[in-house]
Amino acid sequence: MHIAKKHVKSATNHLLRSCAPSSKAERIFCDWMWWILQGLPFSHLVRVMDCYLHEGIKVFYRVAMAILNLFYKYSSNQNSEWMKEIVNHGYDAALLKFCRQIPVSPRKVLRAAFGIRALSTAYIQRVFLKTEMTLKSQQNIMGSQRQLTRSRSSENLPTSQSQADISMMSHTLTIRELFTLWSWLPERITMYQPVLLYTTEEHGCSLTTFYVFGAYCSTRWQERNVKDERGNRMAYFGTGETFLFSLYPERNKYPWVGIQENSVNHSAELFMAADSKMITIGGGEGQAIWMDENIRLGKTDHCLTFNNPPLCSGRDFEIRVLEVYGFGGV
DSSP, X not given: OHHHHHHSHHHHXXXXXXXOSHHHHHHHHHTHHHIIIIISOHHHHHHHXXXXXXXOTHHHHHHHHHHHHHHHHHHOSTTXXXXXXXXXXXXXXXXXXXXXXXXXXXXXXXHHHHTOOSXXXXXXXXXXXXXXXXXXHTTTEETTTTEEOOOSOTTSSOOHHXXXXXXXXXXXXXXXXXXXXXXXXXXXXXXXXXXXXXXXXHHOSOTTTOOOOSEEOOSOGGGGGOBOTTSOBOSSBOOTTOEEEEOSSSOEEEOOGGGTOSOOOGGGOOOEEEOSSEEEEOOSSSOSEEEETTSSEEEOOOOTTTTOOOSSTTSEEEOSOOXXXXXXXX
């Protein structure tokens, strides 16, 4: 619905007005894929599938919005045949009937679909993730201390063996702090066991080995080399599941600001960046965490992506130990 509101606003508002309460409209949007796969005549569906195989999932989003827009144009007149269908049988039934009897050619449907601008796969993924994160976090964010309640089963805890291994190997995490971090992780990650992958005490200080600090990073660092649709290397990458944390002297979690805000600027979507000289987590008017290539020196500032305070009082810091944890089986 969020994507439709942005790209076919008038058609979406028409649907919302015709489907009060809004929960009914949401159910109709949940079936948007069936407008295409079940509703369209075979001649139209073949052309759509051809484009889908060439360009991917965003074609379905384009076609669904084109259908919604065409239906709006044919039904917005109060005396139209399709408005009568809405009144007599409901919006969802009328829309599906419109798809089956669509009064325009496959070429016109695709022309309307590809006339929708600024709809990239990356944008769709951001909206999808933001929606998912919003739904998951509605009951998790509490109070001024940003503490999270635990909404998952207590059975998904690190095994006693994992706890023992971390106690013996870690120079920073106590069991209590491990459980604190565990409660902040995405629920799907807690099905796996934590493994200490990297520590400067054993592996030495070089970013060519591996690096992360003070954050849960939901994207592999190898993606720093991935190029966008124009062939350019992305300066920043990552998703809204990324978050910052502090454990001592205060324990706080700093999630992505987009979880609670309806819309955010690009400067609040700067999650992760890295090259051979540095690593950065969080951006926008400052870098939440920055480390040099020797994993010796760093700095921390407020940033728009996480709306965090500097994570240490002096802002500049020297790194004594860096530990990286992964999850076996992910």
